[in-house]
Amino acid sequence: MSIMLLLSFGVLCSAVPENNTEDMLSLIGFKQAITYDPSGILKHWNSSTTFCRWEGIKCSRRHPGRIVELHLAGLKLSGQISSLVGNLTFLKKLNLSTNGLSGRLPPLNRLHRLQILDLGYNSLQDTIPDALANCSKLRKLFLSYNSFVGEIPPKLGLLSNLSDLRFNTNNLTGTIPSTFSNSSSIQVMSLSYNHLSGGIPDELGKLPSIRWLALGGNRLIGGFPQGLLNLSNSLRVLGLESNKLGNRLPLNIGDSLSNLQWLFLNRNMFQGKIPASLGNVSGMERLELENNNFTGEIPSSLGKLKSLYYLNLGGNGLEAKDAQSWEFFNVLINCSGLNILALDRNQLDGTIPGSIGNLSNSLEMLTLGGNKLSGIVPTSVANLQSLINLGFDYNNLSGKIVEWVGMLTKLQSLNLYQNKFSGPIPSSMGNLTQLTLLSLALNEFEGPIPSSLGIFNSSHC
Template identity: 50%
Template sequence: MVMLLAFLLLLYYGAGNIHCSRVNYGNITDMLSLLDFKAATNDPTDALRSWNRSVHYCNWTGIICSSFNPGRVAALQLPGKSLSGEITPSLGNLTFLKILDLSSNGFSGQLTPLNQLHELVILDLSTNSFQGIIPDSLTNCSNLKLMDLSRNMLAGPIPTKIGSLYNLIGMDLSKNNLTGVIPPSIGNGTHLQTLVLQENGLGGSIPDMFGKLSDMIGFSVGANSLSGRIPPSVFNLTSLQTLGLYANKLQGELPLDIGATLPEIIVFTLGQNMLQGHIPPSLGNASGLQVIDLSSNNFVGEIPSFGKLLNLEYLNLGHSMLESSESQRWESLYGLTNCSNLFMLSLDNNQLQGAIPDLVGKLSTHLTSLHLSGNNLSGIVPSSLANLTSIIDLDLSNNSLTGTIEGWLGSLKKLQSLDLHGNNFVGFIPPSFGNLSELTILSLAQNEFKGHIPPTLGKLSQLSRLDLSYNNLQGDIRPEISELKQLIALYLSSSRLSGKIPDDLGKCQGLVTIQMDHNNLTGVIPTSLGNLLSLDMLNLSYNDL
């Protein structure tokens, strides 16, 4: 949006690179202001090398002059040029400036007064290291339409006077250290379409009058300390496409007709709050939804069907008190088999029970993450899970699942993280694990696996965490484990292992944690373990060493 508006503004105001023959040489105020800015700016990549008197300043890098007011700078655009230092107050002399974009640099210090820039329409100082408060004087830039001060280190309250910027279309103050409350006066900007305040330290409640901003398409105030109820009027913003209220302390229930009152909603993230009640079934009628995150709340009852959400890509309903029983077969897995773009599904830490429906194998072929941990699931894992060949992250831990795992495991060759701990899986650890070459995390702890540790685990060259503890294994610790050069944590506690600790385990130089307690290990502790300079935890207790 910023780039499009900037382009349209330049066309509208007649700004463009000006030939010297058309320039009013009598006005040098802008040139001197720019040279003062350059003198105070660190420029390690020589991005401002054209900024010298041998080249007309209207042709300098990042400068666009006005065709309507020859010789006056209309745009200063230097994003991502590795510039640093403090911005000089002399920029305030560029009184015809309409676009100021110094984003993605290393500028620091206080925000310089820009109160003379009455023509300024776009201000983008995002992704720098500015500190201090947002000055009240900024509100004198009464023509501002877009203001982006995100990703800095600004502190203090949002100025109440910011509500006097009646022409604002978009404002982004996210990822700073702002405190205090959200000023209700922001609601005075009746043209406001996008308001992003996430990842600050804001408290208080969401102002009621925000629900009157009928043009609003994006409202994101997540990761603050907001409390109270969400104003009902917010759910009546029929143009809203993004609603981000995650990671706050908001309470109350969602309105039953939310799917009808937010017909344009695309991103709906209200996770990590204290919301309660049922998830409204009408949410499944908001056909444009792509992202739903309602995790870590106190929702109860059945999960509604989302079969109409053909564009759904991300669904996180974890860490609540949602229910589903085997007798209902999870309501055809909530219609999610229709969501062909779904890549992330998390239903973990709820009260789901019964067997995992065989329909899980008909989920999107694009699914990369599936979390069903921390429920009351039982029975065997359906072999159809092998159809999910794009899975990278699979977590079925802390359930009561049984049976063997080799029937579905071998097809999941893209797996990077597999967590099956805290179940009742039986049988041998499949040698086919050696074919899962991208695995970085493998946890099979607290099951009933038996037999030897397969030597093929030594082929998992990317593995950083291996947990086989609390099983019914036998035999020795395979020397192939010493080939896991990326290993950081090795857990083999209470697994009935015997024999010697591999002499070459000290080759795993990244090891931070080794736990082999409560086994039947014998022999001498390898001296090579003394070479593990990063080792923080070594537990070999309750063995015969």
């Protein structure tokens, strides 16, 4: 039967290494299950050459004729993954990512040598088989961007060699298995953007090597996991955004997680003050705390974060009422690489400090809308020559818009909506030829619309 099947696919028996028809049959079964092959690569899987030379196939040198790698990523293949792939018992790397494969992931429990399994960016469905736990040498397990459902198999915590686990952007439910604490080699764990619920297990704080932990975009509840504070030596990226986490942040979060570079806590229900200890995370580059319930003053200690390029504190209840509480703004000039600064939708009160013009030369986005700001816009804002997005909307700012606006020639978005600006619209706005959004409504401007506004590049209108 095997010989007849090989011949029916145009494969010469002499091209099949002795005692290894099984690997050949597995490849033929794989090809059979593919319904769409726009690049035509699988058409060349024929008797014109030995299967070890077929594109995407690599065979072992020590064990001639045994397949150790099947790599067909990014070819837009459609169809299902044949269960016969599970018979490639010498396989070390299986990469079928970025295709259009669908159906169930077949049992691969016989692949005891498998080290890398990458099936990301497909349309695979059903549950993740717990038989993957039998692939004891797995180091990288990528199933991201599929349609897997059901719970994450707790047995996967038995994979002691696992260093990179990515299940993000699926439809997984249930809780995060605490058994992952046994996978002491894990450096990257991404379970974000699923439908996971329950609390974050403190056991994840027992992963001594983890650098990247992404759990955002789920339905996780509870407070900030105390166990994670044990990851001071390893953790570089922590993503808990878009969940239902709440309560106060630990006051010592910045002292305990002193090696963080990116921290995403946005779109949760955290409350209380922003811990001043975050200013001790000297390597912090990106800090996102927007859309929570933080109150009180913005800690001036954030000005010590010299590597900071992205700071988003918008959508909270943060306050500034006097010179002392506005001090954070003055010290942010020490963040010389700051690219994004979002302070919109808070309770910032009073006039904008003149030190605004001393902020980073590389600042591209500055949003102060939705506060209680009053007075005039300092002319020093003209120093921010790299600005692309500037928002002062929904405040009580007044006075004339003077020539500073025409000096920000890289602006693509200027939002002055609903303030008390008065006087004429300056003709220098005609210098802003890159604008795609200009909002001046609900102010007290008067006089004619400057003819210079008509010189905007029509491709941006």
